[in-house]
Amino acid sequence: MTMHSGYGLLIDSELPLPDLAPAPAAPARPDVVVRLGAVAPPSADAVLLPRGLWLDGERIGIDVPEVGRYACAGGSRITVAAAPGATPEALRLFLLGSALGCLLAQRGLLVLHGNAFVVDGGCAIVLGHSGAGKSTLAAEMHRRGQLVLSDDVVPVDATAHALPGWPRIKLWQDALDRLGRDSAGLARVDGRFDKFHVPLDRSGSVAPVPVRWIYVLDRHHGPLRVVPVTGAAAFASLHEHTYRNEILVGDLRRTHLARGADLLRTARLARLDRPTGVDSVAASADAILADIAATPTPIPIPQAPSGRRAIREEQQHAASRPTRKVGA
Known part of the structure:
Protein backbone atom coordinates (compact mmCIF):
# COMPACT_ATOMS: atom_id res chain seq x y z
CA MET A 1 0.00 0.00 0.00
CA ARG A 107 -18.09 13.86 -1.24
CA GLY A 108 -20.26 16.87 -2.11
CA LEU A 109 -17.88 18.68 -4.45
CA LEU A 110 -18.69 20.39 -7.75
CA VAL A 111 -16.38 18.51 -10.14
CA LEU A 112 -15.67 20.45 -13.33
CA HIS A 113 -14.07 19.18 -16.55
CA GLY A 114 -11.29 21.69 -17.04
CA ASN A 115 -7.99 23.10 -15.90
CA ALA A 116 -7.26 25.59 -13.16
CA PHE A 117 -4.42 28.07 -12.62
CA VAL A 118 -3.69 30.84 -10.15
CA VAL A 119 -3.47 34.57 -10.90
CA ASP A 120 -2.87 37.15 -8.14
CA GLY A 121 -4.20 34.86 -5.43
CA GLY A 122 -7.37 33.92 -7.32
CA CYS A 123 -8.17 30.83 -9.36
CA ALA A 124 -9.18 30.85 -13.03
CA ILE A 125 -10.84 27.73 -14.42
CA VAL A 126 -10.85 26.94 -18.14
CA LEU A 127 -13.66 24.59 -19.20
CA GLY A 128 -14.13 22.79 -22.50
CA HIS A 129 -14.96 19.50 -24.17
CA SER A 130 -12.29 16.92 -24.93
CA GLY A 131 -9.99 18.24 -27.64
CA ALA A 132 -10.87 21.90 -26.99
CA GLY A 133 -7.29 22.67 -25.96
CA LYS A 134 -7.67 23.04 -22.19
CA SER A 135 -4.43 21.27 -21.28
CA THR A 136 -2.44 23.02 -24.01
CA LEU A 137 -3.68 26.36 -22.70
CA ALA A 138 -2.78 25.34 -19.13
CA ALA A 139 0.72 24.40 -20.31
CA GLU A 140 1.04 27.83 -21.94
CA MET A 141 -0.02 29.49 -18.66
CA HIS A 142 2.56 27.38 -16.82
CA ARG A 143 5.22 28.45 -19.34
CA ARG A 144 4.34 32.06 -18.50
CA GLY A 145 4.90 31.47 -14.80
CA GLN A 146 1.34 30.85 -13.58
CA LEU A 147 0.80 28.11 -11.01
CA VAL A 148 -1.32 25.33 -12.54
CA LEU A 149 -3.61 24.03 -9.81
CA SER A 150 -5.29 21.09 -11.53
CA ASP A 151 -5.57 19.38 -14.92
CA ASP A 152 -8.71 17.80 -16.42
CA VAL A 153 -10.58 17.37 -13.09
CA VAL A 154 -11.22 20.52 -11.03
CA PRO A 155 -13.15 19.97 -7.76
CA VAL A 156 -14.72 23.06 -6.16
CA ASP A 157 -15.88 22.97 -2.53
CA ALA A 158 -18.82 24.62 -0.77
CA THR A 159 -16.77 27.78 -0.16
CA ALA A 160 -16.10 28.15 -3.92
CA HIS A 161 -12.42 27.19 -3.55
CA ALA A 162 -10.75 24.98 -6.17
CA LEU A 163 -8.75 22.08 -4.72
CA PRO A 164 -5.21 21.38 -5.98
CA GLY A 165 -4.78 18.20 -8.00
CA TRP A 166 -1.82 16.20 -9.24
CA PRO A 167 1.38 18.09 -10.19
CA ARG A 168 1.23 17.22 -13.89
CA ILE A 169 -0.54 17.97 -17.17
CA LYS A 170 -1.54 15.40 -19.80
CA LEU A 171 -0.55 16.52 -23.32
CA TRP A 172 -0.77 14.94 -26.76
CA GLN A 173 2.33 14.79 -28.94
CA ASP A 174 1.08 17.57 -31.23
CA ALA A 175 0.57 19.85 -28.24
CA LEU A 176 4.11 19.13 -27.07
CA ASP A 177 5.37 19.95 -30.56
CA ARG A 178 3.42 23.21 -30.56
CA LEU A 179 4.97 24.16 -27.22
CA GLY A 180 8.47 23.08 -28.26
CA ARG A 181 8.63 20.37 -25.58
CA ASP A 182 10.47 17.09 -26.21
CA SER A 183 8.54 13.97 -25.22
CA ALA A 184 11.73 12.00 -24.52
CA GLY A 185 11.73 10.83 -20.93
CA LEU A 186 8.04 11.57 -20.37
CA ALA A 187 5.75 8.75 -19.20
CA ARG A 188 2.85 7.87 -21.46
CA VAL A 189 -0.66 8.20 -20.08
CA ASP A 190 -1.54 4.95 -21.88
CA GLY A 191 0.80 2.90 -24.04
CA ARG A 192 -1.78 2.87 -26.84
CA PHE A 193 -1.69 6.65 -27.36
CA ASP A 194 0.81 9.44 -27.97
CA LYS A 195 -0.26 11.27 -24.84
CA PHE A 196 2.19 12.04 -22.04
CA HIS A 197 2.39 13.09 -18.40
CA VAL A 198 4.20 16.44 -18.21
CA PRO A 199 5.34 17.10 -14.62
CA LEU A 200 4.88 20.55 -13.09
CA ASP A 201 7.58 22.17 -10.99
CA ARG A 202 5.31 22.69 -8.00
CA SER A 203 7.17 23.00 -4.69
CA GLY A 204 5.58 22.34 -1.32
CA SER A 205 1.90 21.96 -0.52
CA VAL A 206 -0.72 24.14 -2.21
CA ALA A 207 -3.84 25.31 -0.40
CA PRO A 208 -7.28 25.57 -2.03
CA VAL A 209 -7.70 28.80 -4.00
CA PRO A 210 -10.89 30.90 -4.32
CA VAL A 211 -12.37 30.73 -7.82
CA ARG A 212 -12.77 34.19 -9.37
CA TRP A 213 -12.93 33.57 -13.13
CA ILE A 214 -14.35 30.78 -15.33
CA TYR A 215 -13.78 30.62 -19.10
CA VAL A 216 -15.55 28.21 -21.45
CA LEU A 217 -13.58 27.44 -24.63
CA ASP A 218 -15.62 27.56 -27.82
CA ARG A 219 -15.11 28.06 -31.58
CA HIS A 220 -16.89 30.40 -33.97
CA HIS A 221 -16.50 32.04 -37.37
CA GLY A 222 -15.18 35.35 -36.15
CA PRO A 223 -12.42 37.03 -34.14
CA LEU A 224 -11.22 35.94 -30.73
CA ARG A 225 -13.46 37.47 -28.07
CA VAL A 226 -14.51 37.15 -24.43
CA VAL A 227 -18.29 37.13 -23.89
CA PRO A 228 -19.75 37.25 -20.34
CA VAL A 229 -22.33 34.56 -19.54
CA THR A 230 -24.93 35.09 -16.81
CA GLY A 231 -28.20 33.73 -15.44
CA ALA A 232 -29.56 30.37 -16.57
CA ALA A 233 -26.93 30.15 -19.33
CA ALA A 234 -24.19 30.19 -16.66
CA PHE A 235 -25.86 27.30 -14.80
CA ALA A 236 -26.21 25.42 -18.08
CA SER A 237 -22.49 25.90 -18.83
CA LEU A 238 -21.51 24.51 -15.43
CA HIS A 239 -23.75 21.48 -15.97
CA GLU A 240 -22.48 20.90 -19.52
CA HIS A 241 -18.87 21.00 -18.35
CA THR A 242 -19.27 19.01 -15.16
CA TYR A 243 -17.05 15.94 -15.13
CA ARG A 244 -19.18 12.85 -15.79
CA ASN A 245 -22.39 14.88 -15.66
CA GLU A 246 -24.37 11.72 -16.47
CA ILE A 247 -24.35 10.86 -12.73
CA LEU A 248 -26.20 14.06 -11.72
CA VAL A 249 -29.36 12.32 -10.55
CA GLY A 250 -31.28 12.78 -7.29
CA ASP A 251 -29.17 13.98 -4.37
CA LEU A 252 -26.11 14.41 -6.59
CA ARG A 253 -28.17 16.72 -8.80
CA ARG A 254 -29.35 18.83 -5.88
CA THR A 255 -25.85 19.13 -4.46
CA HIS A 256 -24.54 20.12 -7.89
CA LEU A 257 -27.09 22.96 -8.13
CA ALA A 258 -26.23 24.20 -4.64
CA ARG A 259 -22.49 24.19 -5.34
CA GLY A 260 -23.07 25.88 -8.70
CA ALA A 261 -25.08 28.65 -7.05
CA ASP A 262 -22.33 29.14 -4.44
CA LEU A 263 -19.71 29.39 -7.17
CA LEU A 264 -21.61 31.80 -9.42
CA ARG A 265 -22.11 34.23 -6.55
CA THR A 266 -18.39 34.89 -6.36
CA ALA A 267 -16.96 33.99 -9.78
CA ARG A 268 -17.42 35.58 -13.21
CA LEU A 269 -18.20 33.16 -16.04
CA ALA A 270 -17.41 34.04 -19.67
CA ARG A 271 -17.16 32.28 -23.01
CA LEU A 272 -13.89 32.49 -24.91
CA ASP A 273 -14.82 32.36 -28.60
CA ARG A 274 -11.83 31.47 -30.78
CA PRO A 275 -11.65 31.62 -34.58
CA THR A 276 -12.31 28.26 -36.23
CA GLY A 277 -9.27 26.61 -37.81
CA VAL A 278 -6.73 28.93 -36.19
CA ASP A 279 -4.04 27.92 -33.66
CA SER A 280 -4.83 30.50 -31.00
CA VAL A 281 -3.19 29.16 -27.83
CA ALA A 282 -0.98 32.20 -27.21
CA ALA A 283 -3.73 34.63 -28.22
CA SER A 284 -6.21 32.82 -25.93
CA ALA A 285 -3.80 33.09 -23.01
CA ASP A 286 -3.34 36.81 -23.78
CA ALA A 287 -7.11 37.35 -23.89
CA ILE A 288 -7.75 35.54 -20.61
CA LEU A 289 -4.99 37.35 -18.73
CA ALA A 290 -6.14 40.69 -20.14
CA ASP A 291 -9.73 39.96 -19.08
CA ILE A 292 -8.57 39.01 -15.59
CA ALA A 293 -6.54 42.21 -15.32
CA ALA A 294 -9.63 44.20 -16.33
CA THR A 295 -11.81 42.42 -13.75
CA PRO A 296 -10.43 43.17 -10.27
CA THR A 297 -11.51 41.09 -7.28
CA PRO A 298 -13.74 41.02 -5.39
CA ILE A 299 -16.22 41.45 -8.23
CA PRO A 300 -19.96 42.11 -7.95
CA ILE A 301 -21.92 39.05 -9.05
CA PRO A 302 -25.72 39.08 -9.43
CA GLN A 303 -27.56 36.74 -7.10
CA ALA A 304 -27.66 33.32 -8.74
CA PRO A 305 -30.98 31.45 -8.94
CA SER A 306 -31.30 28.52 -6.58
CA GLY A 307 -33.51 25.51 -5.90
CA ARG A 308 -36.45 24.89 -8.23
CA ARG A 309 -35.95 28.20 -10.03
CA ALA A 310 -32.42 27.18 -11.00
CA ILE A 311 -33.63 23.83 -12.32
CA ARG A 312 -36.45 25.45 -14.28
CA GLU A 313 -34.22 28.12 -15.84
CA GLU A 314 -31.54 25.59 -16.76
CA GLN A 315 -34.08 23.26 -18.35
CA GLN A 316 -35.48 26.14 -20.41
CA HIS A 317 -32.03 27.10 -21.60
CA ALA A 318 -31.04 23.48 -22.31
CA ALA A 319 -34.08 23.05 -24.55
CA SER A 320 -32.79 25.82 -26.80
CA ARG A 321 -29.26 24.54 -27.31
CA PRO A 322 -27.74 21.39 -28.90
CA THR A 323 -26.61 18.65 -26.51
CA ARG A 324 -22.90 17.88 -26.30
CA LYS A 325 -21.21 15.28 -24.16
CA VAL A 326 -18.17 15.74 -21.96
CA GLY A 327 -15.33 13.57 -23.24
CA ALA A 328 -13.34 10.90 -21.43
Whole structure:
Protein backbone atom coordinates (compact mmCIF):
# COMPACT_ATOMS: atom_id res chain seq x y z
CA MET A 1 0.00 0.00 0.00
CA THR A 2 1.22 3.49 -0.86
CA MET A 3 -0.22 6.78 0.43
CA HIS A 4 -0.70 9.65 -2.01
CA SER A 5 -2.15 13.13 -1.65
CA GLY A 6 -4.32 15.11 -4.01
CA TYR A 7 -7.46 17.26 -3.98
CA GLY A 8 -6.99 17.67 -0.23
CA LEU A 9 -7.29 13.92 0.32
CA LEU A 10 -4.98 11.19 1.54
CA ILE A 11 -5.38 8.18 -0.75
CA ASP A 12 -4.23 4.71 0.29
CA SER A 13 -3.97 2.72 -2.95
CA GLU A 14 -3.35 -0.96 -3.51
CA LEU A 15 -2.93 -0.14 -7.20
CA PRO A 16 0.52 1.41 -7.76
CA LEU A 17 0.33 5.08 -8.78
CA PRO A 18 3.89 5.94 -9.83
CA ASP A 19 2.86 9.12 -11.66
CA LEU A 20 1.67 10.72 -8.40
CA ALA A 21 3.75 12.20 -5.62
CA PRO A 22 3.70 10.28 -2.34
CA ALA A 23 2.03 11.80 0.70
CA PRO A 24 4.19 13.43 3.38
CA ALA A 25 5.84 11.17 5.95
CA ALA A 26 3.74 9.71 8.77
CA PRO A 27 0.37 10.50 7.16
CA ALA A 28 -2.88 10.44 9.07
CA ARG A 29 -5.68 7.97 8.46
CA PRO A 30 -6.53 7.91 4.73
CA ASP A 31 -9.62 9.68 3.40
CA VAL A 32 -9.91 7.27 0.47
CA VAL A 33 -8.83 3.66 0.01
CA VAL A 34 -8.35 2.02 -3.39
CA ARG A 35 -8.43 -1.75 -3.51
CA LEU A 36 -8.23 -4.43 -6.20
CA GLY A 37 -10.97 -7.05 -5.99
CA ALA A 38 -14.32 -8.29 -7.17
CA VAL A 39 -17.05 -5.73 -7.85
CA ALA A 40 -20.66 -6.89 -7.72
CA PRO A 41 -22.64 -5.99 -10.84
CA PRO A 42 -25.41 -3.40 -10.60
CA SER A 43 -28.52 -4.71 -8.90
CA ALA A 44 -31.98 -4.89 -10.45
CA ASP A 45 -32.78 -1.53 -8.80
CA ALA A 46 -29.72 0.25 -10.21
CA VAL A 47 -30.05 3.26 -12.49
CA LEU A 48 -28.19 2.50 -15.72
CA LEU A 49 -26.62 5.57 -17.33
CA PRO A 50 -24.80 6.26 -20.62
CA ARG A 51 -21.13 5.42 -21.20
CA GLY A 52 -20.96 2.47 -18.81
CA LEU A 53 -21.99 4.42 -15.70
CA TRP A 54 -24.55 3.25 -13.15
CA LEU A 55 -25.96 4.27 -9.77
CA ASP A 56 -26.79 1.57 -7.25
CA GLY A 57 -27.60 2.86 -3.77
CA GLU A 58 -24.40 4.34 -2.34
CA ARG A 59 -22.34 2.99 -5.24
CA ILE A 60 -21.40 4.70 -8.48
CA GLY A 61 -20.10 2.20 -11.00
CA ILE A 62 -18.10 2.55 -14.19
CA ASP A 63 -17.76 -0.32 -16.67
CA VAL A 64 -14.87 0.21 -19.09
CA PRO A 65 -14.57 -2.39 -21.87
CA GLU A 66 -11.25 -4.28 -21.83
CA VAL A 67 -10.13 -2.33 -18.75
CA GLY A 68 -12.36 -3.23 -15.84
CA ARG A 69 -15.22 -2.36 -13.51
CA TYR A 70 -14.89 0.39 -10.89
CA ALA A 71 -17.18 0.97 -7.90
CA CYS A 72 -17.08 4.15 -5.81
CA ALA A 73 -18.75 3.75 -2.43
CA GLY A 74 -19.70 6.41 0.10
CA GLY A 75 -17.11 8.90 -1.07
CA SER A 76 -14.36 6.93 0.67
CA ARG A 77 -13.61 3.72 -1.22
CA ILE A 78 -12.90 2.71 -4.83
CA THR A 79 -12.78 -0.98 -5.74
CA VAL A 80 -11.21 -1.94 -9.04
CA ALA A 81 -11.96 -5.24 -10.78
CA ALA A 82 -9.43 -5.48 -13.60
CA ALA A 83 -10.42 -7.09 -16.89
CA PRO A 84 -8.16 -9.87 -18.23
CA GLY A 85 -5.16 -8.33 -19.94
CA ALA A 86 -5.80 -4.79 -18.68
CA THR A 87 -2.56 -2.84 -18.35
CA PRO A 88 -1.63 -0.93 -15.19
CA GLU A 89 -1.55 2.28 -17.26
CA ALA A 90 -5.14 1.81 -18.43
CA LEU A 91 -6.33 0.95 -14.91
CA ARG A 92 -4.68 4.10 -13.52
CA LEU A 93 -6.10 6.27 -16.31
CA PHE A 94 -9.72 5.50 -15.42
CA LEU A 95 -9.05 5.34 -11.69
CA LEU A 96 -7.63 8.86 -11.56
CA GLY A 97 -10.18 10.15 -14.07
CA SER A 98 -13.72 8.81 -14.09
CA ALA A 99 -13.62 6.88 -10.80
CA LEU A 100 -12.01 9.61 -8.73
CA GLY A 101 -14.25 12.23 -10.34
CA CYS A 102 -17.33 10.27 -9.30
CA LEU A 103 -15.99 9.78 -5.79
CA LEU A 104 -15.34 13.53 -5.42
CA ALA A 105 -18.96 14.18 -6.42
CA GLN A 106 -20.05 11.72 -3.72
CA ARG A 107 -18.09 13.86 -1.24
CA GLY A 108 -20.26 16.87 -2.11
CA LEU A 109 -17.88 18.68 -4.45
CA LEU A 110 -18.69 20.39 -7.75
CA VAL A 111 -16.38 18.51 -10.14
CA LEU A 112 -15.67 20.45 -13.33
CA HIS A 113 -14.07 19.18 -16.55
CA GLY A 114 -11.29 21.69 -17.04
CA ASN A 115 -7.99 23.10 -15.90
CA ALA A 116 -7.26 25.59 -13.16
CA PHE A 117 -4.42 28.07 -12.62
CA VAL A 118 -3.69 30.84 -10.15
CA VAL A 119 -3.47 34.57 -10.90
CA ASP A 120 -2.87 37.15 -8.14
CA GLY A 121 -4.20 34.86 -5.43
CA GLY A 122 -7.37 33.92 -7.32
CA CYS A 123 -8.17 30.83 -9.36
CA ALA A 124 -9.18 30.85 -13.03
CA ILE A 125 -10.84 27.73 -14.42
CA VAL A 126 -10.85 26.94 -18.14
CA LEU A 127 -13.66 24.59 -19.20
CA GLY A 128 -14.13 22.79 -22.50
CA HIS A 129 -14.96 19.50 -24.17
CA SER A 130 -12.29 16.92 -24.93
CA GLY A 131 -9.99 18.24 -27.64
CA ALA A 132 -10.87 21.90 -26.99
CA GLY A 133 -7.29 22.67 -25.96
CA LYS A 134 -7.67 23.04 -22.19
CA SER A 135 -4.43 21.27 -21.28
CA THR A 136 -2.44 23.02 -24.01
CA LEU A 137 -3.68 26.36 -22.70
CA ALA A 138 -2.78 25.34 -19.13
CA ALA A 139 0.72 24.40 -20.31
CA GLU A 140 1.04 27.83 -21.94
CA MET A 141 -0.02 29.49 -18.66
CA HIS A 142 2.56 27.38 -16.82
CA ARG A 143 5.22 28.45 -19.34
CA ARG A 144 4.34 32.06 -18.50
CA GLY A 145 4.90 31.47 -14.80
CA GLN A 146 1.34 30.85 -13.58
CA LEU A 147 0.80 28.11 -11.01
CA VAL A 148 -1.32 25.33 -12.54
CA LEU A 149 -3.61 24.03 -9.81
CA SER A 150 -5.29 21.09 -11.53
CA ASP A 151 -5.57 19.38 -14.92
CA ASP A 152 -8.71 17.80 -16.42
CA VAL A 153 -10.58 17.37 -13.09
CA VAL A 154 -11.22 20.52 -11.03
CA PRO A 155 -13.15 19.97 -7.76
CA VAL A 156 -14.72 23.06 -6.16
CA ASP A 157 -15.88 22.97 -2.53
CA ALA A 158 -18.82 24.62 -0.77
CA THR A 159 -16.77 27.78 -0.16
CA ALA A 160 -16.10 28.15 -3.92
CA HIS A 161 -12.42 27.19 -3.55
CA ALA A 162 -10.75 24.98 -6.17
CA LEU A 163 -8.75 22.08 -4.72
CA PRO A 164 -5.21 21.38 -5.98
CA GLY A 165 -4.78 18.20 -8.00
CA TRP A 166 -1.82 16.20 -9.24
CA PRO A 167 1.38 18.09 -10.19
CA ARG A 168 1.23 17.22 -13.89
CA ILE A 169 -0.54 17.97 -17.17
CA LYS A 170 -1.54 15.40 -19.80
CA LEU A 171 -0.55 16.52 -23.32
CA TRP A 172 -0.77 14.94 -26.76
CA GLN A 173 2.33 14.79 -28.94
CA ASP A 174 1.08 17.57 -31.23
CA ALA A 175 0.57 19.85 -28.24
CA LEU A 176 4.11 19.13 -27.07
CA ASP A 177 5.37 19.95 -30.56
CA ARG A 178 3.42 23.21 -30.56
CA LEU A 179 4.97 24.16 -27.22
CA GLY A 180 8.47 23.08 -28.26
CA ARG A 181 8.63 20.37 -25.58
CA ASP A 182 10.47 17.09 -26.21
CA SER A 183 8.54 13.97 -25.22
CA ALA A 184 11.73 12.00 -24.52
CA GLY A 185 11.73 10.83 -20.93
CA LEU A 186 8.04 11.57 -20.37
CA ALA A 187 5.75 8.75 -19.20
CA ARG A 188 2.85 7.87 -21.46
CA VAL A 189 -0.66 8.20 -20.08
CA ASP A 190 -1.54 4.95 -21.88
CA GLY A 191 0.80 2.90 -24.04
CA ARG A 192 -1.78 2.87 -26.84
CA PHE A 193 -1.69 6.65 -27.36
CA ASP A 194 0.81 9.44 -27.97
CA LYS A 195 -0.26 11.27 -24.84
CA PHE A 196 2.19 12.04 -22.04
CA HIS A 197 2.39 13.09 -18.40
CA VAL A 198 4.20 16.44 -18.21
CA PRO A 199 5.34 17.10 -14.62
CA LEU A 200 4.88 20.55 -13.09
CA ASP A 201 7.58 22.17 -10.99
CA ARG A 202 5.31 22.69 -8.00
CA SER A 203 7.17 23.00 -4.69
CA GLY A 204 5.58 22.34 -1.32
CA SER A 205 1.90 21.96 -0.52
CA VAL A 206 -0.72 24.14 -2.21
CA ALA A 207 -3.84 25.31 -0.40
CA PRO A 208 -7.28 25.57 -2.03
CA VAL A 209 -7.70 28.80 -4.00
CA PRO A 210 -10.89 30.90 -4.32
CA VAL A 211 -12.37 30.73 -7.82
CA ARG A 212 -12.77 34.19 -9.37
CA TRP A 213 -12.93 33.57 -13.13
CA ILE A 214 -14.35 30.78 -15.33
CA TYR A 215 -13.78 30.62 -19.10
CA VAL A 216 -15.55 28.21 -21.45
CA LEU A 217 -13.58 27.44 -24.63
CA ASP A 218 -15.62 27.56 -27.82
CA ARG A 219 -15.11 28.06 -31.58
CA HIS A 220 -16.89 30.40 -33.97
CA HIS A 221 -16.50 32.04 -37.37
CA GLY A 222 -15.18 35.35 -36.15
CA PRO A 223 -12.42 37.03 -34.14
CA LEU A 224 -11.22 35.94 -30.73
CA ARG A 225 -13.46 37.47 -28.07
CA VAL A 226 -14.51 37.15 -24.43
CA VAL A 227 -18.29 37.13 -23.89
CA PRO A 228 -19.75 37.25 -20.34
CA VAL A 229 -22.33 34.56 -19.54
CA THR A 230 -24.93 35.09 -16.81
CA GLY A 231 -28.20 33.73 -15.44
CA ALA A 232 -29.56 30.37 -16.57
CA ALA A 233 -26.93 30.15 -19.33
CA ALA A 234 -24.19 30.19 -16.66
CA PHE A 235 -25.86 27.30 -14.80
CA ALA A 236 -26.21 25.42 -18.08
CA SER A 237 -22.49 25.90 -18.83
CA LEU A 238 -21.51 24.51 -15.43
CA HIS A 239 -23.75 21.48 -15.97
CA GLU A 240 -22.48 20.90 -19.52
CA HIS A 241 -18.87 21.00 -18.35
CA THR A 242 -19.27 19.01 -15.16
CA TYR A 243 -17.05 15.94 -15.13
CA ARG A 244 -19.18 12.85 -15.79
CA ASN A 245 -22.39 14.88 -15.66
CA GLU A 246 -24.37 11.72 -16.47
CA ILE A 247 -24.35 10.86 -12.73
CA LEU A 248 -26.20 14.06 -11.72
CA VAL A 249 -29.36 12.32 -10.55
CA GLY A 250 -31.28 12.78 -7.29
CA ASP A 251 -29.17 13.98 -4.37
CA LEU A 252 -26.11 14.41 -6.59
CA ARG A 253 -28.17 16.72 -8.80
CA ARG A 254 -29.35 18.83 -5.88
CA THR A 255 -25.85 19.13 -4.46
CA HIS A 256 -24.54 20.12 -7.89
CA LEU A 257 -27.09 22.96 -8.13
CA ALA A 258 -26.23 24.20 -4.64
CA ARG A 259 -22.49 24.19 -5.34
CA GLY A 260 -23.07 25.88 -8.70
CA ALA A 261 -25.08 28.65 -7.05
CA ASP A 262 -22.33 29.14 -4.44
CA LEU A 263 -19.71 29.39 -7.17
CA LEU A 264 -21.61 31.80 -9.42
CA ARG A 265 -22.11 34.23 -6.55
CA THR A 266 -18.39 34.89 -6.36
CA ALA A 267 -16.96 33.99 -9.78
CA ARG A 268 -17.42 35.58 -13.21
CA LEU A 269 -18.20 33.16 -16.04
CA ALA A 270 -17.41 34.04 -19.67
CA ARG A 271 -17.16 32.28 -23.01
CA LEU A 272 -13.89 32.49 -24.91
CA ASP A 273 -14.82 32.36 -28.60
CA ARG A 274 -11.83 31.47 -30.78
CA PRO A 275 -11.65 31.62 -34.58
CA THR A 276 -12.31 28.26 -36.23
CA GLY A 277 -9.27 26.61 -37.81
CA VAL A 278 -6.73 28.93 -36.19
CA ASP A 279 -4.04 27.92 -33.66
CA SER A 280 -4.83 30.50 -31.00
CA VAL A 281 -3.19 29.16 -27.83
CA ALA A 282 -0.98 32.20 -27.21
CA ALA A 283 -3.73 34.63 -28.22
CA SER A 284 -6.21 32.82 -25.93
CA ALA A 285 -3.80 33.09 -23.01
CA ASP A 286 -3.34 36.81 -23.78
CA ALA A 287 -7.11 37.35 -23.89
CA ILE A 288 -7.75 35.54 -20.61
CA LEU A 289 -4.99 37.35 -18.73
CA ALA A 290 -6.14 40.69 -20.14
CA ASP A 291 -9.73 39.96 -19.08
CA ILE A 292 -8.57 39.01 -15.59
CA ALA A 293 -6.54 42.21 -15.32
CA ALA A 294 -9.63 44.20 -16.33
CA THR A 295 -11.81 42.42 -13.75
CA PRO A 296 -10.43 43.17 -10.27
CA THR A 297 -11.51 41.09 -7.28
CA PRO A 298 -13.74 41.02 -5.39
CA ILE A 299 -16.22 41.45 -8.23
CA PRO A 300 -19.96 42.11 -7.95
CA ILE A 301 -21.92 39.05 -9.05
CA PRO A 302 -25.72 39.08 -9.43
CA GLN A 303 -27.56 36.74 -7.10
CA ALA A 304 -27.66 33.32 -8.74
CA PRO A 305 -30.98 31.45 -8.94
CA SER A 306 -31.30 28.52 -6.58
CA GLY A 307 -33.51 25.51 -5.90
CA ARG A 308 -36.45 24.89 -8.23
CA ARG A 309 -35.95 28.20 -10.03
CA ALA A 310 -32.42 27.18 -11.00
CA ILE A 311 -33.63 23.83 -12.32
CA ARG A 312 -36.45 25.45 -14.28
CA GLU A 313 -34.22 28.12 -15.84
CA GLU A 314 -31.54 25.59 -16.76
CA GLN A 315 -34.08 23.26 -18.35
CA GLN A 316 -35.48 26.14 -20.41
CA HIS A 317 -32.03 27.10 -21.60
CA ALA A 318 -31.04 23.48 -22.31
CA ALA A 319 -34.08 23.05 -24.55
CA SER A 320 -32.79 25.82 -26.80
CA ARG A 321 -29.26 24.54 -27.31
CA PRO A 322 -27.74 21.39 -28.90
CA THR A 323 -26.61 18.65 -26.51
CA ARG A 324 -22.90 17.88 -26.30
CA LYS A 325 -21.21 15.28 -24.16
CA VAL A 326 -18.17 15.74 -21.96
CA GLY A 327 -15.33 13.57 -23.24
CA ALA A 328 -13.34 10.90 -21.43
